[in-house]
Amino acid sequence: MTLAPVLDRIDRDLDSALERLMALLRIPSISTDPAYDGEVARAADWLVEDLRSMGFDAQAHSTAGHPMVVGTAGTGAPHLLFYGHYDVQPVDPLSLWHRDPFDPAVEETDTGRVIRGRGAADDKGQLMTFVEACRAWIAVHGALPCKVTMFFEGEEESGSPSLVPWMKENPDAIRADLALICDTGLFDSETPAITTMLRGLLGEELTITGPRIDLHSGMYGGPARNPIRVLSRVLAALHDDQGRVTVPGFYDGVPEIPAEIRAQWDGLGFDADAFLGAVGLSQPAGEADRTALEMIWSRPTCEINGISGGYTGEGFKTVLPSKASAKISFRLVGTQDPHAIRKSFRRMVEEMLPPDCTASWHDHGASPASVMTTDDPAFETARRALSAEWPNLAAFIGSGGSIPVAGYIRSILGMESMLIGFGRDDDAIHSPNEKYHLSSFHRGARSWVRILDALAKG
Template sequence: MSNNSTLDAVLQKLDEGLDGALHRLMALLRIPSISTDPGHAGDVRAAAEWLRDELAGLGFQAVVRDTAGHPMVVARSQPGGARPLLFYGHYDVQPVDPLSLWDSPPFEPRIEDTADGKVIRARGASDDKGQLMTFIEAFRAWREVHGELPSDLILLLEGEEESGSPSLRPFLHENADELRVSLAMICDTELFGGTRPAIVTQLRGLVGEEVVIRGADRDLHSGLFGGLAANPIMVLSQALAALKDADGRVTLPGFYDGVDDLTPELRRDWESLGFDAGAMLGRVGLSDPIGEKGRMPVEMAWNRPTAEINGITGGYTGEGFKTVLPAEARAKVSFRLTGRQDPAKIRAAFRDHVRGFLPADCSVEFHEHGGSPASVMDTSDPAFAAARRALGEEWGQEAAFIGSGGSIPIAGDFKTILGMDSMLVGFARDDDRIHSPNEKYDIRSFAKGARSWARILAALR
């Protein structure tokens, strides 16, 4: 049987087995594997064990590995001559609060008809249970047609992604020799514009920092002390306002070290995407893009670093009015990084910046909240072109190489700890309401996602 005919048989098997695949997905979605809530620790383990049993039933050597937190699921097919690949997904989910905003119980999945087609509605449907099950179902169909699994596959399924992955890096260091292959496949991203297949080839990094400025030993009466005593909110506001200049550029010394402009080829590709910043902002009640002058909106969203204030508190914030000079002020600030920016240098530059605004009577305290570099994939690897062709064949249009404004730390960890690039292919839509009430995943995304992985596997074997 030719390669084309065996692939056609796998695709047909996926089509015929869609009802069974949805039944399995719904069983996994019923498990409330909320990793950030200690009360659901047993449910997180139950989800891990469900996946282990499912993978073992397909012929993988599958185990649940304990960590200091929630467990990892590791599964492996038989070694062979094909290129080794590692598939990553996470089986934990976000909390459901506020429960009152759900139209149906979040862990009682159901299929709904919508204007855009049928969807499966449940917490975790899109992020990330539905996504990880696309490649598991592709493996199932492959085995049913070929009589065996593809060779040299490793699955790493995490149970802490939604709670900061505290056990992941130690696990990767401890098991590096076992997990290190030539390429990782991650299914935790979106279609571009909801319909076009996409491969994310670069991700922004992240630096998170909380700053606390303290002045007097108590809140002060503003009539008695105003104009005389240092006001921590004023000091903090001045420091934060000075983070950007009138052109939208971040003012920290050395901030743009390692930030590369787009290559001509990538600029042409991104210009052809028709990225509509106005439409994107319109969905959240805004209209006008801001940012660095002279940059395309898509470039600002994916390829330029940012500085943002995520929260600020201090003084009296209750009902009515209270005229005080606060004893302290706090802010949470994040920087999204691109290219080769160094998270440690960015953090140090921010701290020096804040200290430069500090009066003699004030003190400052900093709290670190994570730091990871940006990830840029080597698309000269022939696997990227092969996957791009495979996705185009399934979706009827060329897959886009895109960036992501967000951070997926696992891709950076694979790069820095295991020395391998990642191929990020996902089938979510931007209206899937991940992390929000009424999360959903399109049945079309689920079905064509599994077919897409079958095509990618065939292209890389």
């Protein structure tokens, strides 16, 4: 009997596991802001030390950006590669947090105890579920049931600029039989899930320049071209009245979901009213002829993630600014080609510009959608192991998020990825007051113990 004592060890060790997670959460590893570079490095070092303390041969590999943490332990088939990321999102607006985002704590809520803090759910808490599963296994049995390579990235929240170059230069450091990725969610609090469809992501930053300098609206208001007004017209034209994206060719490669998958999704009983109601919304805002679940799992989008121009401080300033900019992202599905869409988008915007305006662009990365090959028997093995831990059977689901690493693992290493995670929809990842349920952390670690056991037994 290999499984029961390890699960028991997870239960008895929960307080210590929580202390370790808190220590990691206290490190403000915000990868997108260069001011936090030292903190990102500190988080990498913390993980290396923790892996070594469990007997892993681990180190932080430097890159042009933030380090890759890689550690290996155990022997025997299958060789599993585990991926997670130790960087976190920025915390602004800080004023909306109820506590210091980097002073985490366990709080009681209406839905149970939660771990509150930046990165609790995305992705430090999730990453540590797997680390704790391995720690418990080694503590009980002296060694892992199969070979495991840990692979932790520190740039997931800033477009992963070093990931592909590093993977291409060091494929042997991380090549294994199957990848496990813990950066997704449960279907609901009682239903675990293996995510088999992920949207791709294309990020663009557009800056429109009109006059050479900021002008005074008293002196120039009327004849001067206002770049905020131009930007507003451009952004307003990106969707038609039915909520469809107007970029030419955008829907090329967007598939309709097969009837059997649609039937399975319908069977999940997704409550769109509750999903939207939890964040103060009542009506889906996307394409008029699609359900909310389709909009998230199988339809592409165009979103404006940030906009700025002119005077935005306290009070009022009658300025006509020289520049205005927006950060725009596209979520992609099926075989949509990010590079073709970027080109078409830029051309569309440039053709809309009035005289005396120029557009400049900042490429914030691009990755296509991922669709997993679920006929690998490991998917069914993992689904059964997961189902044993939770009240409801595990489901194969889609996800609106983008986890480009799954695509790179396939294209660079030739491996399948299995995406299993324990987050909930209301974890407020990327938002103030991010949390991770204590039950997600606890049952997550127990789930990985079961999956390790099942996969090692084959």
